[in-house]
Amino acid sequence: MANACDVCGKKRDVGHNVSHAKNRTQRIRMPNLHTHRLATPEGKLKMRLCTKCLRMVKKGEAEVRTPKATA
Numbered sequence: 923m924a925n926a927c928d929v930c931g932k933k934r935d936v937g938h939n940v941s942h943a944k945n946r947t948q949r950i951r952m953p954n955l956h957t958h959r960l961a962t963p964e965g966k967l968k969m970r971l972c973t974k975c976l977r978m979v980k981k982g983e984a985e986v987r988t989p990k991a992t993a
Contacts, residue, residue, distance in 0.1 A: 925952055925953065927953060927971055927972040928971060929969070929975040929979070932972045934951065934952050934953065935950070935951040937949050954972055955970045955971065956970070956972075956973065957969070957970055969986065
């Protein structure tokens with residue numbers, strides 16, 4: 923999936939904009955994703971992380987798992 927965090931899997935959220943007259947129009951809220959290069963034992967890895975996961979990775983609270991290769 924293109925717009926999802928590689929650590930927590932956070933993706934887009936669908937809701938409505940509601941006007942004063944209670945008219946509803948569809949709205950999509952996208953996660954705040956950043957591309958970040960991380961050092962792993964296998965080498966450098968480019969990942970898309972949401973801001974919350976990026977902060978946890980920088981603090982050392984979150985563990986980044988490398989995606990497994992499918993054979």
